[in-house]
Amino acid sequence: MKNIYTYLICTLLSAPLWANENDSILSLKPAEYELDCDTCGCSVSSGSSSLENLLYANYIGVKYVHQYYRAQENLFAKDLNEKQTFNTVQLWARVPISKQIEVFGSLPYHSHQKKGKNETKINGVGDMNLMGIYKLILPNASVEKMVKHQLSAGLGVKIPLAKFDQTSTGTANPSFQLGTGSWDTQFALNYQLGYRKLAVQVGTDYTLKGENKKEYKFGDQWNQIVQVQAFLVKNEAMILLGKVGFQNELFYSNQEFNERLPKTKGDLQLLKFGIEGAYSKFSFGMEYYQPLASNLNADEIVMKNKMGVFLNYAL
Secondary structure, three states: OHHHHHHHHHHHHHOOOOEEOOOEOOOOOOEOOOEEOOHHHOOOOOOEEOOOOEOOOOEEEEEEEEEEEEEOOOOOOOOOOEEEEEEEEEEEEEEEOOOOEEEEEEEEEEEEEEEOOOOEEEEEEOOEEEEEEEEEEOOOOEOOOOEEEEEEEEEEEEEOOOOOOHHHHHOOOOOOOOOOOOOEEEEEEEEEEEEOOEEEEEEEEEEEOOEOOOOEEOOOEEEEEEEEEEEEEEOOOOEEEEEEEEEEEEEOOOEEOOEEOOOOOEEEEEEEEEEEEEEOOEEEEEEEEEEEEEEEHHHOEEEEEEEEEEEEEEO
């Protein structure tokens, strides 16, 4: 795994990052930061940035995310017999403040379920996220406007609105929660480069998790993503593009009373497929994540798949 991490770090620091015509990589404004649910609900609060490239930068909309895992029934079981599903409906919006500054906000509603010998369901409002986005490099045309690039940085905060359940921390998956109960800080960086109908995006984000009132701290999370996008359809009536990418997620150990907890860290590598479209002021998208490797909580929980859909209205 160290070789994979070294390669990703080198890629993020040295690879060209991508954009295109009329203030975007693919001719419409890109929205680089999509704050989404952490793997297996680690923040279950829409707290990580998967750095999407939505067709419209400024919007208000709704997104649904489904995640499916297999986990141990309890700390003493050997088989992954328990089915865990994490479902989130998220309201989100991105609003411009100036040419270079934008604000992103999201509020999720979670509905999670465990199925096994003992069935458990939890549902309710999750933690709110707010992020300020600053465009360090605005799209700059060159080579007869066929090539553009853009660099943006984000700084955000997760506001603890959901109730933290301390009893869940003693299970095989401490992240079966509606919220962390902590104030978390988010940092994100996204760089894009586009040429004609193709674009490549490289991004990274880091979530610095805080300690909650119960003196429990979920581990920090570091994500990296590389993806390629291309137009499938582009005319006056409709735009449709496809994307494929690779995402790496690192989870650090949880802590309780300032002591690191065993079997709470891990890493996950995902292959991503997606499609996005725009018609009039509406945009929509679908995405599917297939795990390439899942090393979570000492293999006491395994990710099977993840998918999401969204519908936005351009502001």
